[in-house]
Amino acid sequence: MKILLNIFRTSILILSILTPCFTATASTAKPEEDSPYMQKVDEADKACNEGKWKEAAEALTAALKLEPGNPSNILLMSNLGIIRFNMGQDSLALAILTDAHVMAPASVTILSNRARVLSALGMEEEAYKDYDLILQLDSTVISPRFHHCLLALRAHKFKTAKADFEFMERNFPSETETNIAGASVLSGTGEFAAAIPYYNKVLEEHKDAEFYSGRGYCHMLCGNLQDASDDINAALSMTPDDGELYLYRAALNKMRYRPDDAKADALKAIELGVDKKRAAQFLDKQSNSKSK
Numbered sequence: 001m002k003i004l005l006n007i008f009r010t011s012i013l014i015l016s017i018l019t020p021c022f023t024a025t026a027s028t029a030k031p032e033e034d035s036p037y038m039q040k041v042d043e044a045d046k047a048c049n050e051g052k053w054k055e056a057a058e059a060l061t062a063a064l065k066l067e068p069g070n071p072s073n074i075l076l077m078s079n080l081g082i083i084r085f086n087m088g089q090d091s092l093a094l095a096i097l098t099d100a101h102v103m104a105p106a107s108v109t110i111l112s113n114r115a116r117v118l119s120a121l122g123m124e125e126e127a128y129k130d131y132d133l134i135l136q137l138d139s140t141v142i143s144p145r146f147h148h149c150l151l152a153l154r155a156h157k158f159k160t161a162k163a164d165f166e167f168m169e170r171n172f173p174s175e176t177e178t179n180i181a182g183a184s185v186l187s188g189t190g191e192f193a194a195a196i197p198y199y200n201k202v203l204e205e206h207k208d209a210e211f212y213s214g215r216g217y218c219h220m221l222c223g224n225l226q227d228a229s230d231d232i233n234a235a236l237s238m239t240p241d242d243g244e245l246y247l248y249r250a251a252l253n254k255m256r257y258r259p260d261d262a263k264a265d266a267l268k269a270i271e272l273g274v275d276k277k278r279a280a281q282f283l284d285k286q287s288n289s290k291s292k
Contacts, residue, residue, distance in 0.1 A: 128151040216228045254281075
């Protein structure tokens with residue numbers, strides 16, 4: 001059965017927008033707090049907190065026009081790019097973030113935002129290059145390394161993915177991202193027993209279907225059939241329309257010599273969109289019984 005790195009679905013895009021719009025630095029002049037520029041920035045911040053993306057975009061655009069030479073505009077453009085993405089304006093979002101990157105090529109924030117947008121749009125090779133550049137600029141940041149690790153894993157760059165995970169484990173052993181990376185890398189490279197403790201740690205804090213299904217798959221391939229059943233059923237209780245989970249359970253039922261149940265689950269998986277070719281081995285009751 002195909003190894004599914006479905007844990008990736010929950011972690012590839014973290015749209016925690018709007019780091020503080022401005023941070024005073026030695027090279028960045030602090031705008032007057034009561035200036036029209038800052039009033040528009042405050043309006044944008046308030047609109048973002050309320051999820052009012054259109055109003056936020058209008059306020060930031062107005063601020064940029066008021067003081068086009070303000071060095072703080074780089075971060076405004078970065079935030080505006082993510083806001084445009086949230087509004088479904090993908091091409092415009094990428095254009096804004098790319099312009100911001102040209103203006104500030106060493107900005108990790110801008111590159112991170114662009115990589116997140118690229119990942120969400122399925123442009124994983126381009127996103128990987130951005131994360132690669134981020135790590136060249138600052139090798140100590142955990143979130144870009146986490147995404148770099150998962151994208152490397154999806155691209156079958158197993159050596160790179162493992163190196164990223166090992167770096168995270170050395171430097172950030174208690175972080176959730178490290179445990180997700182460990183579960184993903186180890187299960188994705190066939191080390192199913194070793195992946196289970198990392199899933200355990202993740203599930204202590206995040207009881208999500210993706211993590212239950214990932215751990216259940218590992219348990220199944222390690223022969224822990226009851227544990228696998230418990231995890232798959234827990235995942236199904238949360239996402240009953242996930243065809244992959246029925247395919248998992250079909251495999252589990254085949255291993256438990258329950259051909260009728262395996263066939264029923266395989267048919268349900270197909271009904272929910274799973275390719276019939278992947279489910280074919282569970283549809284023939286005779287082949288199931290012969291394996292006994």
